[in-house]
Amino acid sequence: xxxxxxxxGELTELPPAPPGEIAxxxxxxxxxxxxxxxxxxxxxxxxxxxxxxxxxxVFAVMLHELTxxxxxxxxxxxxxxxxTLEREAAVMMASDFVVCGxxxxxxxxxxxxxxxxxxxxxxxxxxxxxxxxGLRGGGRRLGGTARDESRLLAAPGxxxxxxxxxxxxxxDAPIVLD
Numbered sequence: 503x504x505x506x507x508x509x510x511g512e513l514t515e516l517p518p519a520p521p522g523e524i525a526x527x528x529x530x531x532x533x534x535x536x537x538x539x540x541x542x543x544x545x546x547x548x549x550x551x552x553x554x555x556x557x558x559x560v561f562a563v564m565l566h567e568l569t570x571x572x573x574x575x576x577x578x579x580x581x582x583x584x585x586t587l588e589r590e591a592a593v594m595m596a597s598d599f600v601v602c603g604x605x606x607x608x609x610x611x612x613x614x615x616x617x618x619x620x621x622x623x624x625x626x627x628x629x630x631x632x633x634x635x636g637l638r639g640g641g642r643r644l645g646g647t648a649r650d651e652s653r654l655l656a657a658p659g660x661x662x663x664x665x666x667x668x669x670x671x672x673x674d675a676p677i678v679l680d
Contacts, residue, residue, distance in 0.1 A: 503568065506571075506572070508534060508568065508571045508572070509534055509571075510534045510535075510536075510537050510568075510571070511534065511535045511536060512535070512536040512537070513536075513537050513538075513539070514536065514537075514538050515538065515539065515540070515541050515542070516528055516529065516538035516539055516540040516541075518540065518542055518543055518544040518552060519544070520544075521544065525540070525543070525544075526540065527539070527540050527559075527563045527566075528540060528563040528564070528566065528567045529567070530567045530568075530570035530571065533570065533571050533572075533574070534568075534570075534571040537564075537567045537568070538567075539560055539563050539564050539567060540555060540560075540563065541554065541555055541560055542554055542555065543555055561591070562588075565584060565587045565588055565591060566584060568587065569583050569584045569587060
């Protein structure tokens with residue numbers, strides 16, 4: 503997109519069509535001002551009445567809608583550009599490309615993606631801070647219960663207080679519960 507000078511102002515999910523209506527796979531408003539892509543399909547009634555659409559199908563629809571940033575009508579020129587985008591995407595996917603740039607989210611791309619080196623440096627600093635107060639850091643086992651040893655750590659000094667490491671806290675400081 504950057505090479506072509508394309509921009510998408512808003513990328514959102516296209517809501518599944520109500521029963522009996524024709525379902526769209528995606529749409530593009532004003533050449534990229536808003537692009538919506540269908541990621542779930544209705545298969546019945548109720549909250550569990552949806553199924554996720556395969557990633558390959560969602561990706562194909564996204565390429566189709568991106569083609570509309572440059573060409574509106576479905577003509578030979580449109581399909582030629584779409585095939586070019588599909589070939590370029592296949593080459594990138596086969597080469598295990600790494601995406602650098604802006605984070606996807608609601609901040610308009612204001613934050614930059616962090617480098618692996620920065621992540622490693624910050625993790626080492628976090629482990630050092632934990633070691634200073636006598637706590638062990640390191641990996642955690644996925645799953646388990648709320649009383650799982652990997653989630654709760656004994657406080658230094660042998661008191662009955664428990665220290666909970668809050669992974670989502672901005673300051674990464676341990677929180678002591680009494």
